[in-house]
Amino acid sequence: MSLAELSALPLETTASILGVNADTALEHRLQALGFRVGKQISVIRKAWLGGPLHVRIGTTEVIMRRCDARSIQVQPN
Amino acid sequence: MANSINCNKCNSDGSPLLDVTSTAGLKQIAVLGMPNTGKSTFFNRLTGANASVGNWPGITVDLMAAKIKLGQQETQVVDLPGIYDLRGFSEDEEVVRKFLESNPVHLVIIILNAAQLDRQISLALQIKHIGLPALLLLNMADEAPKFGVQIEPESIARHLEMPVVQMSAKYGQGYAQARNSIVAQLGRQSEPMLAGKIDKNLVTDAEFATEMGALLQDGFHVSAEFKETITTKIDRVLLHPVFGLPIFFGLMYLMFQMVYTIGKPLQDGLNSGVEWFKTAAVEPALSFLPKFPHDLLIDGLYGGMATVAAFLPVIWIFFICMAIVEDSGYLSRSAYLMDAFMERLGLDGRSFVMSLMGFGCNVPAIMGLRVMRSPALRLLSMLVIPFSLCSARLNVFIFMTTALFNANVAPLVLFSLYLFSFAAAILTAFIFKGKYPNQEPLILELPPYRFPTVRQMLLRAWSETKHFLRFSWRFIIFGVVAIWLCNNLPTNVEPASAGTISGEIGRALQPILGPIGINPKLSVALIFGFIAKEIVLGGLAVIYATKQDAGLAGAIAKEIDWVQAYSFMLFTLLYVPCLSTVAVIKAESKSIKFAVMGVLWSLVLAWSASFIFYQGARLLGF
Structure with missing residues (x-):
């Protein structure tokens, strides 16, 4: 599989982060939560009815909305 | 997040302000850390939970601070809000930046979660670049091995050019060493230092990433394959797509059931104690007074206050439960479960968490909305939160449900009020979401499941109970005495009869409150309930005690039936939140117009709901 947005990454597939396309505020927050280029990331679960994604990055777990996850480009391993 | 909205960090309750101007000879320590790292637990351990609020140059919010002796040195320790990034745009991040730029310190204690050092180390690196004297505490060191994390403090210390100590603030391992390190570090720093313009001193993202990479390569090792933790297993159940929500509502129901089951006997016990003290000590001591001041003091002041004081056990137990829910990490999970729904209401999972706090x-809860950047999202949440059934309203409802319903039905009645509370919030969001559209991103950390220590629970319950007392005592005394006076003036008519002030007010309001089944006596309690919901109950005690001796519960049960009582509770649930809430809404929205609009909306909604219920029930023959 070629590069994709995090929101489209299948469950339990590890990918590495290629880049983050967000405004500065969101980019800073994402960096502080561990979203940096080259980091390994996977989607553990997706809430029903278009709800948030549960994402694991390193030892950190976060929830984020699918629309926000679209700003993160990943390359599945 | 939980900690940043804890109300013991504000001084709106009139608690003593720390004098921060007389700092001569005092060494200054600032405690800095990311959210969910146990920063406040460490702060409480270091200062012995003796902190008070104070304000500082350059910033507009109050921070917790304590004066303690470290080694031979008198020191002032300030607890800064938990933040992710010194460059951040949130209000908390702005506060920390301004604090460090305007207040010279001898030492910055940085607290990070050892298991998540791979990302959190960025905050320590930023402090290094700013050039402030610092010390890094790797907290929750007991959790790190569970994630397969190994740390070499010496390498990290070399890269950061500051001492690094591993510890557990919660259980105390490594604490003594951490404290010694702090004392030693403080001894070395004779002059306080100020951060220059913070944005100017930070390096570019690329340089930063390189430096961070090198540090982590040397000092932070994590086993390649993911280790399944207990948290992963619990999440599989609690975040289950089908069972997640029912479990969530079930847990909430259990929690309130527990408050009810444990709280009620304690409340009864306290009540009889207070009653005994009145007969044994207060009445004999005041027997020399003429009838009017005697009754004012005993029936008005003592009677009303005693009724309210009897609710301290409930508040105490409620916050023990809240401490468990908050510290467990379940609150952010509930945001995950509820976000799909909240998004459709124009809100997000955080609004839901704040409503729960409400x-x-x-x-x-309203103060906690500051974590959101979008003003529209904050305003919409501010309209919704006042419908959360707060502990003050809970007191009224516990009392009335016990007085008017049998023990089997009472918890169900109470639960139905919670459902109404949700319904009102949902309806409000739905109606107003078009007026306050927003595109705020939602990104929340899910910390591992933790259980608070008994000490943490007691500390939380105690500080909330104290806060409740401080915050509401003045209101309550004023309200209860005012109600008593309204019931007993003028003195030439029978107390609480139609001829008194309250009789007049009640009658004047009958055209409005009559159709919802609220009699003149209850009307008076409602009017004063605008000041604080606690007064509703104290007020009822005063109103009814003037004519009855059989106890308030019996007195009320004799005069109104359950339909009236439920209509009254519905109105109490939905109408104007207390004066303090209105004041906070005005302060946070910076708009009187908005606060007034919120008040009017709640009155309209309360009256409509009660009207439909009361008239409907009567139509059905109840």
Whole structure:
């Protein structure tokens, strides 16, 4: 599989982060939560009815909305 | 997040302000850390939970601070808000930046979660670049091995050019060493230092990433394959797509059931104690007074206050439960479960978490909305939160449900009020979401499941109970005495009869409150309930005690039936939140117009709901 947005990454597939396309505020927050280029990331679960994604990055777990996850480009391993 | 909205960090309750001007000879320490790292637990351990609020140059919010002796040195320790990034745009991040730029310190204690050092180390690196004297505490060191994390403090210390100590603030391992390190570090720094313009001193992202990479390569090792933790297993159940929500509502129901089951006997016990003290000590001591001041003091002041004081056990137990829910990490999970729904209401999972906090007290919940950047999202949440059934309203409802319903039905009645509370919030969001559209991103950390220590629970319950007392005592005394006076003036008519002030007010309001089944006596309690919901109950005690001796519960049960009582509770649930909530809404929205609009909306909604219920029930023959 070629590069994709995090929101489209299948469950339990590890990918590495290629880049983050967000405004500065969101980019800073994402960096502080561990979203940096080259980091390994996977989607553990997706809430029903278009709800948030549960994402694991390193030892950190976060929830984020699918629309926000679209700003993160990943390359599945 | 939980900690940043804890109301013991504000001084709106009139608690003593720390004098921060007389700092001569005092060494200054600032405690800095990311959210969910146990920063406040460490702060409480270091300062012995003796902190008070104070304000500082350059910033507009109050921070917790304590004066303690470290080694031979008198020191002032300030607890800064938990932040992710010194460059951040949130209000908390702005506060920390301004604090460090305007207040010279001898030492910055940085607290990070050892298991998540791979990302959190960025905050320590930023402090290094700013050039402030610092010390890094790797907290929750007991959790790190569970994630397969190994740390070499010496390498990290070399890269950061500051001492690094591993510890557990919660259980105390490594604490003594951490404290010694702090004392030693403080001894070396004779002059306080100020951060220059912070944005100017930070390096570019690329340089930063390189430096961070090198540090982590040397000092932070994590086993390649993911280790399944207990948290992963619990999440599989609690975040289950089908069972997640029912479990969530079930847990909430259990929690309130527990408050009810444990709280009620304690409340009864306290009540009889207070009653005994009145007969044994207060009445004999005041027997020399003429009838009017005697009754004012005993029936008005003592009677009303005693009724309210009897609710301290409930508040105490409620916040023990809240401490468990908050510290467990389940609150952010509930945001995950509810976000799909909240998004459709124009809100997000955080609004839901704050509304849940509002079930304790609306005031800190509304203050907690500062974590959101979008003003529209904050305003919409501010309209919704006041419908959260806060502990003050809970007191009224516990009392009335016990007085008017049998023990089997009472918890169900109470639960139905919670459902109405949700319904009102949902309806409000739905109606107003078009007026306050927003595109705020939602990104929340899910910390591992933790259980608070008994000490943490007691500390939380105690500080909330104290806060409740401080915050509401003045209101309550004023309200209860005012109600008593309204019931007993003028003196030439029978107390609480139609001829008294309250009789007049009640009658004047009958055209409005009559159709919802609220009699003149209850009307008076409602009017004063605008000041604080606690007064509703104290007020009822005063109103009814003037004519009855059989106890308030019996007195009320004799005069109104359950339909009236439920209509009264519905109105109490939905109408104007207390004066403090209105004051906070005005302060946070910076708009009187908005606060007034919120008040009017709640009155309209309360009256409509009660009207439909009361008239409907009567039509059905109840």
